[in-house]
Amino acid sequence: MRRAGSEEMLEYVLKRVGMAFLTVVVIACITFLMMNAIPGSPFLDERSQPPEVLAALEAKYGLDKPLYQQLGTYLTSFVQGDMGVSLKMQKNRDVAEIIFEKFPVSVRVGVWAILNAIVCGIPLGCIAAYNRGKWVDSLLRIITTAGVAIPSFVVCTVLLIVFGVRLSLLPTMGLDSWKNYLMPCFALSFYPMCYIARLMRSSMLDVINQDYIRTAKAKGVAPVMLIFKHALRNSLIPVITYLGPMVAYTVTGGFVVETVFSIPGLGRYFIQSILARDYPIIMGTTIFLSILIIFMNLLVDIAYKIVDPRISFTKGGE
Amino acid sequence: MPKSKVRLGSLQVDVDPVLDAGCPLTAADFEPASQEEKASMVVIKKRMSYWQDAWRRLKRNTVAMVALGVIIVIILFAFMGPSFVPYTYSQQIRGSENLSPMTYSEKELEAAAAGEKVFPHVFGTDTLGRDLLVRVMYGARISMTVGVTASLIVLVIGSIYGSVSGFLGGKVDAVMMRIVELIYSIPDVLVVLLLQVVLKDPLTDLFDTSTSPLIESFSGIGVGLFSIFITFALLYWVSMSRIIRGQVLMLKSQEFVMAAQCLGASNKRIIKRHLLPNCIGQIVVTTCLQIPSAIFLESFLSFLGLGVSAPLASLGSLASDGLGGIYSYAYRLIIPSVVLSIMILSLNLFGDGLRDALDPRLKK
Numbered sequence: 001m002r003r004a005g006s007e008e009m010l011e012y013v014l015k016r017v018g019m020a021f022l023t024v025v026v027i028a029c030i031t032f033l034m035m036n037a038i039p040g041s042p043f044l045d046e047r048s049q050p051p052e053v054l055a056a057l058e059a060k061y062g063l064d065k066p067l068y069q070q071l072g073t074y075l076t077s078f079v080q081g082d083m084g085v086s087l088k089m090q091k092n093r094d095v096a097e098i099i100f101e102k103f104p105v106s107v108r109v110g111v112w113a114i115l116n117a118i119v120c121g122i123p124l125g126c127i128a129a130y131n132r133g134k135w136v137d138s139l140l141r142i143i144t145t146a147g148v149a150i151p152s153f154v155v156c157t158v159l160l161i162v163f164g165v166r167l168s169l170l171p172t173m174g175l176d177s178w179k180n181y182l183m184p185c186f187a188l189s190f191y192p193m194c195y196i197a198r199l200m201r202s203s204m205l206d207v208i209n210q211d212y213i214r215t216a217k218a219k220g221v222a223p224v225m226l227i228f229k230h231a232l233r234n235s236l237i238p239v240i241t242y243l244g245p246m247v248a249y250t251v252t253g254g255f256v257v258e259t260v261f262s263i264p265g266l267g268r269y270f271i272q273s274i275l276a277r278d279y280p281i282i283m284g285t286t287i288f289l290s291i292l293i294i295f296m297n298l299l300v301d302i303a304y305k306i307v308d309p310r311i312s313f314t315k316g317g318e
Numbered sequence: 319m320p321k322s323k324v325r326l327g328s329l330q331v332d333v334d335p336v337l338d339a340g341c342p343l344t345a346a347d348f349e350p351a352s353q354e355e356k357a358s359m360v361v362i363k364k365r366m367s368y369w370q371d372a373w374r375r376l377k378r379n380t381v382a383m384v385a386l387g388v389i390i391v392i393i394l395f396a397f398m399g400p401s402f403v404p405y406t407y408s409q410q411i412r413g414s415e416n417l418s419p420m421t422y423s424e425k426e427l428e429a430a431a432a433g434e435k436v437f438p439h440v441f442g443t444d445t446l447g448r449d450l451l452v453r454v455m456y457g458a459r460i461s462m463t464v465g466v467t468a469s470l471i472v473l474v475i476g477s478i479y480g481s482v483s484g485f486l487g488g489k490v491d492a493v494m495m496r497i498v499e500l501i502y503s504i505p506d507v508l509v510v511l512l513l514q515v516v517l518k519d520p521l522t523d524l525f526d527t528s529t530s531p532l533i534e535s536f537s538g539i540g541v542g543l544f545s546i547f548i549t550f551a552l553l554y555w556v557s558m559s560r561i562i563r564g565q566v567l568m569l570k571s572q573e574f575v576m577a578a579q580c581l582g583a584s585n586k587r588i589i590k591r592h593l594l595p596n597c598i599g600q601i602v603v604t605t606c607l608q609i610p611s612a613i614f615l616e617s618f619l620s621f622l623g624l625g626v627s628a629p630l631a632s633l634g635s636l637a638s639d640g641l642g643g644i645y646s647y648a649y650r651l652i653i654p655s656v657v658l659s660i661m662i663l664s665l666n667l668f669g670d671g672l673r674d675a676l677d678p679r680l681k682k
C-alpha cells in the first residue's frame with residue numbers, strides 16, 4: 001500500500017515536471033516568435049547602410065536562416081546562459097549579466113514581502129476566526145476586503161504620501177538602509193497578507209467546527225494553544241496552495257513597487273526596457289521570470305501533495 | 319374518562335381515549351368549509367422566477383446593495399458627468415495650470431467678477447491646465463468600458479470553450495483541458511507586457527492605413543487598450559471555461575439532455591438551448607467578478623505607462639501622472655486612486671453578493 005503511494009507520487013511529480021518544462025519551452029517559443037513578428041531589423045535604426053553590409057550583418061548574426069533554425073539557436077544559447085546583448089539600455093552589455101546584477105535586489109525586497117505576508121497574514125486570519133462575529137473580526141474583514149481590492153500602486157502612493165512626504169519619516173527612494181525596505185516591502189506584502197488572512201479565516205472556521213477540536217477543548221487545552229497548535233496545522237493547507245500565485249504576484253507587483261520607490265531592481269529595469277523597447281532584455285527577462293514563477297508553482301504543488309495525503313495523486317475531474 | 323373496555327389481545331382499535339384527549343369534537347366541526355376558510359388555506363405566495371428569487375435574496379444583502387448604489391453613482395459620474403462640465407478632457411486652459419481643488423486662476427476670478435459664470439475646478443487642474451474632474455470622469459469611463467468589454471470577451475470565449483469541452487468529453491476534452499492547463503500556468507502579466515510591446519507597431523500601422531469601417535471603429539480606443547482586449551481574449555478565459563466545463567459535466571448526464579438527444583437535437587443546439595442556460599448563474603457571477611480584475615489589470619498597465627495613450631486618460635495613467643508632483647500636488651495622485659479603489663471594491667462586493675444570491679449553495 002505504502003509502496004503504491006510513493007509510486008503514485010513519483011508519477012505525479014514526473015508529470016508535473018514534464019508539464020512545467022513544456023510550459024517553459026512554449027513561453028520561450030512564444031516570446032521569440034512574437035519578438036520576431038515586430039517589423040524592422042535590429043540593424044536598420046541607425047545610419048542607412050548599403051544592402052551588402054546589411055546582408056553581411058544578417059549572415060553574421062544568423063538572421064538569414066529560416067525562423068525555426070533561429071529559434072533553435074536562440075533556445076540552445078539561452079540554455080547555455082547566453083541571452084544576447086542589450087541594444088539600448090546599456091549598449092552591448094550581456095543580458096544575463098544585467099539580470100544577475102539586478103535580480104538579487106528584487107529578491108531581497110520580494111523575500112521580505114513574502115515573509116511579512118505570511119508572518120502577519122496567518123495570525124490575522126486566526127485572530128479573526130477566533131473572534132468570529134465580534135468587532136475585531138468585523139474590523140479585520142473590512143481591512144482585508146479593502147486590501148484585496150485596492151491596486152498595489154494605490155497602497156504604494158498612500159504610504160509614500162503619508163510616511164515619505166507628509167511625515168518625512170522614511171526615505172522615498174533607493175535602498176540604502178533598512179529604513180528604505182519598510183515601505184516597499186509593506187506595500188508589496190499588503191495584498192498577499194490580506195488574501196492569506198481571508199483564506200486563513202475561512203479555513204480556520206471550517207477546522208474549528210471539527211470533532212477533534214471539540215475533544216481538545218474538552219480536555220482543557222488553552223484557547224491560544226487550541227488555535228495556534230491544533231487548528232492551525234490543518235487550516236494551513238489552503239494557504240500553501242496560495243504560495244505559488246503569491247510568488248507570481250510578488251514578481252509582477254514588484255514592477256510597480258520598484259517603479260514607485262525607485263528601487264534599482266529587475267522589475268523596474270524590465271519596465272524601463274519595455275518603454276525603451278530593448279528587445280533582448282525584454283525577451284531574456286520574460287523567459288527568466290517565467291521560469292522562476294513556473295518552478296515556484298511546481299514546488300508548491302508538490303509540497304501541497306506531500307503535506308496533505310488526503311488528496312489523490314491521480315488526476316480527477318476537479 | 320371512561321376506562322378502556324377492550325380486552326387484551328383484541329384486534330379492535332381503541333380510539334375513544336384518543337378522540338377525547340384534547341378538544342372534544344362538536345357537530346360544527348363536521349360542517350362543510352366556507353369560501354373564506356378555503357381561501358385562507360391556499361398558499362398566497364406568488365410563484366417566483368429564478369431572477370426574482372435572486373433579486374429578493376440580493377436585496378436582503380445590505381453590503382451588495384450599497385455596492386450596487388456606488389456602482390450606479392460611478393457609472394453616472396463617468397458617462398453623464400462630462401456633459402455637465404464645460405471643459406473637455408484634452409482642453410488645456412491657459413493660465414489655469416496647477417490649480418488646487420476648488421480654486422480659480424486670476425483670469426477666471428476676473429471673469430467671475432465681470433459677471434460671467436465660471437465653472438469651478440472641483441478637483442483642480444494639472445500641469446497643462448486640464449481640468450482634473452473631467453479627466454477623472456473620462457478615466458472612470460475608460461476603466462469601466464475596459465472592464466465590461468474584457469469580461470464580455472472572456473464570457474463568450476470561456477463559455478463556448480468550456481461547454482464544448484465538457485459536453486464532448488473523452489479525448490477532445492483531455493486535449494482541450496491540457497491546453498487550458500498550459501495557458502493557466504503561463505505567467506499572465508509577463509505575457510500582457512510582452513503583447514503590449516509586440517502589438518504596438520503592427521496595430522498602429524493597421525489603424526493608420528486601414529480603410530475598413532470595422533477597424534476604423536476600433537482605432538478610437540487606441541493601441542494600448544486594444545492589446546489589453548487581445549490579451550484577455552488569449553489568456554483570461556481559462557478560469558471561466560473551467561467553471562463552465564464543471565457545470566456542463568454535471569448537467570449533461572441529466573435526463574433532459576438525454577431527452578433532447580433522443581428527439582434528435584444537434585450537439586450545438588443542446589449546448590445552446592439546454593446546457594448554457596442552465597449555467598447562467600455561474601456565467602453571470604464569473605463575468606461580474608471578471609470586471610474588477612480587468613480594471614485592476616488595465617490600471618496596472620496604465621500606471622506603468624503601457625495602457626492608454628495620451629491624450630486619453632485612464633485612472634491608472636492619471637495616478638501615474640500625479641506621481642511626478644507628489645510633493646506639491648498630492649491630490650492629483652489621491653483622487654484617481656481613491657476613485658479607482660472605490661470602483662474595484664464595490665464591483666468586488668457586488669459580485670460576491672451576486673454569487674450568494676444566484677447560487678446559495680456556494681455561500682460559506
